Amino acid sequence: MKTPYFLIDESLIEKNCQTLARVKAETGCKILLAQKAFSCYDVYPLISKYLDGTCASGLFEARLGHGKFRKEVHVFAPAFTDEDMSEIVKIANHIVFNSKAQLLKHYDICKKAGLQIGVRVNPECKTQDHDIYDPCAPISRFGILAKDFDDEILAHIDGLHFHTLCQQGFGDLEKTVAAFEQRFGKYINGLKWINFGGGHHITRADYNVKGLIDLIKDFKKRHNLQVYLEPGEAVVLNAGILVSSVLDIVHNERDIAILDTSAACHNPDIIETQHNYVPEIREGRKVLTKSGSYNPTHTYRLAGNTCLSGDYIGDYSFIKPLKIDDTITFKDMALYTIVKTNMFNGINLPSIFVKRLSNKTELLREFGYSDYIMRLGTKGQDL
Numbered sequence: 001m002k003t004p005y006f007l008i009d010e011s012l013i014e015k016n017c018q019t020l021a022r023v024k025a026e027t028g029c030k031i032l033l034a035q036k037a038f039s040c041y042d043v044y045p046l047i048s049k050y051l052d053g054t055c056a057s058g059l060f061e062a063r064l065g066h067g068k069f070r071k072e073v074h075v076f077a078p079a080f081t082d083e084d085m086s087e088i089v090k091i092a093n094h095i096v097f098n099s100k101a102q103l104l105k106h107y108d109i110c111k112k113a114g115l116q117i118g119v120r121v122n123p124e125c126k127t128q129d130h131d132i133y134d135p136c137a138p139i140s141r142f143g144i145l146a147k148d149f150d151d152e153i154l155a156h157i158d159g160l161h162f163h164t165l166c167q168q169g170f171g172d173l174e175k176t177v178a179a180f181e182q183r184f185g186k187y188i189n190g191l192k193w194i195n196f197g198g199g200h201h202i203t204r205a206d207y208n209v210k211g212l213i214d215l216i217k218d219f220k221k222r223h224n225l226q227v228y229l230e231p232g233e234a235v236v237l238n239a240g241i242l243v244s245s246v247l248d249i250v251h252n253e254r255d256i257a258i259l260d261t262s263a264a265c266h267n268p269d270i271i272e273t274q275h276n277y278v279p280e281i282r283e284g285r286k287v288l289t290k291s292g293s294y295n296p297t298h299t300y301r302l303a304g305n306t307c308l309s310g311d312y313i314g315d316y317s318f319i320k321p322l323k324i325d326d327t328i329t330f331k332d333m334a335l336y337t338i339v340k341t342n343m344f345n346g347i348n349l350p351s352i353f354v355k356r357l358s359n360k361t362e363l364l365r366e367f368g369y370s371d372y373i374m375r376l377g378t379k380g381q382d383l
Contacts, residue, residue, distance in 0.1 A: 028220065034235075035052045051235070122162070128166060196218070
């Protein structure tokens with residue numbers, strides 16, 4: 001297995017799915033896979049045994065869910081083109097619009113196709129520190145505000161959708177549901193469903209699963225409708241790794257290990273968060289940079305192999321010095337990595353392996369120059 005490569009473990013995905021199945025069984029809610037976080041469809045047959053369908057952020061994800069997951073297909077986007085909508089109505093079950101204008105524009109074609117129709121609302125309940133991932137941040141483009149919601153919207157919909165969380169626990173959901181009911185509660189009676197969105201870390205060890213179960217049961221009892229959840233990360237949390245190798249070690253104020261992986265290409269969230277997110281590794285530990293910082297003997301900045309100056313992953317400590325050809329294993333790499341990888345600088349993508357329930361490791365995909373050039377020119381004629 002040549003580095004860099006992703007390795008997805010089906011047994012760990014199944015463990016997560018079993019937790020989600022418990023929530024479904026005890027509440028009667030439905031749970032969807034948010035494909036924006038994980039779209040490796042070779043493991044969809046496993047996930048589909050437990051979940052009710054997929055949610056998509058546009059036409060291509062909708063086609064993927066329809067063709068490979070083969071259950072319910074829910075679609076939301078900030079806006080839809082007429083061309084995309086003409087295809088989406090053929091394969092979707094639920095469609096969620098982001099504005100009144102989009103709802104009215106596409107209503108007839110969706111109604112004629114028999115889709116369940118909803119709109120996304122903004123509970124205006126900020127629960128995150130990083131605005132880049134917070135749909136309730138100031139000047140957010142997501143969701144209709146309570147002051148803009150009216151009876152004409154209500155007359156055209158079957159349900160409401162809100163999504164405000166990202167890698168968060170039950171307390172933030174509980175707070176958000178209360179804000180949602182405060183602002184939109186008078187519109188709920190008579191609807192068929194409410195979608196609580198994603199961002200729920202339900203399968204995290206410290207998540208209050210019982211609290212979630214009680215909240216959903218109480219909500220359904222009071223409003224007599226179907227509740228949907230659409231987690232992405234929770235389905236594959238801690239179920240994948242990214243393995244890389246040390247190519248070189250240089251020194252400038254500190255030791256810098258240059259790897260055959262890249263934050264910019266293989267884990268863009270690191271760059272998006274300006275290094276506020278730093279993944280854990282198996283071979284060492286992250287170095288704390290604030291009060292209570294850890295000052296180890298063997299400290300390295302792990303850096304990528306692109307021309308971008310900021311292409312580094314973070315600072316880590318090790319029990320013994322790193323050497324060229326040592327491997328570094330990044331944890332929790334199934335979510336929001338494979339779906340976001342890119343080939344900036346012509347850097348190749350990591351191969352993708354899956355460890356099946358049978359314990360057999362299978363290669364799903366290798367990449368090369370043809371993948372790079374096919375995106376940039378005329379059908380790869382210059383290979």
